[in-house]
Amino acid sequence: MQIKDVLLAQGNGAFFYDDQTAIGAGVPQDGFTYVGQPVTPGFTSVRVPASSLSIGLVIIDDTVVWGDMMGVQYSGAGGRDPLFESAQISGLTLRAVAPRLLDVDVSRYLDACAKVFEPFEDRRLPLALEYGVSQALLRAAAHLHRTTMAEIVCGEFNLPLPMRRVPIYCQSGDAREINVDKMILKAVDVLPHGLFNSRQKFGINGQTFREFVTWVATRTSEIGRPGYHPVLHFDVYGWIGLEIGMEPRSIADFICRVADTVPGFTLNIECPADFGSTQAQIDNYAGIVSILDSRGSSARIVVDERCNTLEDIRRFAEAKAAHLVQIKTPDVGSIADTARAVLLCKENKVGAYVGGSCTETDLSAQASVHISVATQADMMLAKPGMGVDEAFSIVGNEQNRLLAMLKRRRTQNENVG
Template sequence: MQIKDVLLTPGNGAFFYDDQAAIRAGASQDGFVYVGEAVTPEFKSIRVPAASLSVGLVLVDHTVVWGDMMSVQYSGAGGRDPLFETAQISDLTSRIVIPRLLDVDVSRYLPACTKVLEPVGRSRLPLAIEYGVSQALLRAAAHLQRKTMAEIICAEFDLPLPTCRVPVYCQSGDAREINVDKMILKSVDVLPHGLINSRRKFGVQGQTFMEFVKWVAARTRQIGRPGYHPVLHFDVYGWIGEEIGLEPQRIADFICGVAESVPGFTLNIESPADFGSTQAQIENYAKIVSILDGRGSSARIVVDERCNTLEDIRLFAEAKATHVIQIKPPDVGSIADTARAVLMCKANKVGAYVGGSCTETDLSAQASVHVSVATQADMMLAKPGMGVDEAFSIVGNEQNRLLAILNRRAIINVG
């Protein structure tokens, strides 16, 4: 079951790579462009069009299966890999990865990933390469075995075939109000993200953010269908800590106040603060979680920054330093490790959210759906892009198609 040839072709991500440090330092916007000098290494400007690299595996029957490599929107921030450079990634893939691909049995998914993605010396391959190549290998195994990618994951990890859908979470980008309306009209399970990534959007002592949260809850009641009751999930990019300080008690007090302003809703607060290192993040998030739980608050902490790799996820889950972990596939690396991360969260009774980035592609989003459904994650991100409609369609429709196939399989097997 060997690969006959490997194709590489450059592509586009669905959004832009942004210099988070420059934005956090106060870079202003002129239309869609950020004004000022870049701060994070490799960025030539604060906002850069997202690039991707597709890897195509030509199989023995001449079918070509694809995977897409890319980085996340805020590359180089919070311990992440640096900005994606297509030429550099293509060169490394050609020299190191392609020879391995041409000498592997792709019918066995996990062993193939292990062999193809092994480190070079003591250095791990760029996570973008791991992500894209592991998608292609998953599609290859699915094609050869005439199964869905989800069924391959279930077989490899000894999981039962899923029957339940995974809640979908949409992100608004800067067009907050319009996109919130779209989400409510489409009855999205979890909303709206909000992109609260600057002092202007967060406001003095968080007042601007607080008003936005209350508006989303009120708007949901106003235009949502009867009985519609989404989870409210806001990503504040560390701005609670930036604005009111890094004392866990004060952060917990603020979050409790936000939750109390929208009674009846479950409130997710993602990245309330950045404490500067993984260890500091674990210690202080654990304190915040403990305070919220002690008060019986409806608010839940979601970790993103400083929790990137499978090892990071293990540390947060075992320490109960969060209520929910965003498992960000391009930061985790191999999509097989995304599956491992979900199962690790479940084993430690921590919420598993398969996220990702607006910079991803249709192919990477579809592969993430199969892993999310196979492992029965608690929620998954509608991606790629920031437009709501396209991402919700790609992820939602892929999930519906997958569950229809699996339901038919179950009926046939019973019969």
């Protein structure tokens, strides 16, 4: 028995859970809060402080390794799991998961995940629960093998030790201009998200959005260091479809016009439209991708909504229904499935973006770094929070520390060989 006890600790997420449907419908914002009634089930207000639940595994040598469970900012939207409830998840963890944890070989990571995450009462465990427990299991395996979490992933999936850093993407929240300046001064690889989640922010016919895209490109040349040339990535929460129309060609036309205003930049457009179901999203996104490719556009489509689980990601990747798939880690469930999702995207020659949410924690962000580097994802999100500095520090520093350890490991292996 390698795990001899299980601990739980209530915690905070780094941001807030928001009712996306209510915000999209136009509830007014008053300072940092929203005035109006929530629409999505489970929300008692439009904006709710994010909660988390830590699970600690007490290993046989009395070391405690941790993982964090939480939901994503827009819980309950786009086919996602409902709002995270710590008390409910805590009870289920003690009832269904803790007994299994005491009876698995945690040195064998994928096998342990498979056994711990078997259905309970004929239902899949909540994805947030899988996410947190799988982080703790990964840390336990790394501790027992005296290695890094990334090396455990490489070993389980027969991957070579990575050498390349993964580009980091920062998100601005509503403090767009100030946070864009921070990102440029820190030479962030991909920026700035922008949070265009309402008609007011997107503008009539997308005019406000288009002006912001141009401003970001101009600002990059004004205050960025010589040679700095980031990827521009904007999340529009379906508002191109809502403002311009839901016909794929009209959406592609709009995106091409935006791309033409920032020549020389790669332009990522996340969630250009929400077509209401996973299959409709696949069919229409595949059409948009095909049109953009046929025109040789520098714009790339990024899928988020309606692409949550590993099975969803497989369907999008095989259909070429995106240039880049956001693997939204708490929505995927087990962090082992995040690794599988990256590899699945690579097999289908689709970009893999290890994302997540501003509601996450330092622990979940650090575990995501190890998955991203081990699988050599195309980019990863700086998380948690919306402040840029903290998230960029947590993710960037963890990645640099990891790459330093992997470099030493390669040198040791070469000397032995």
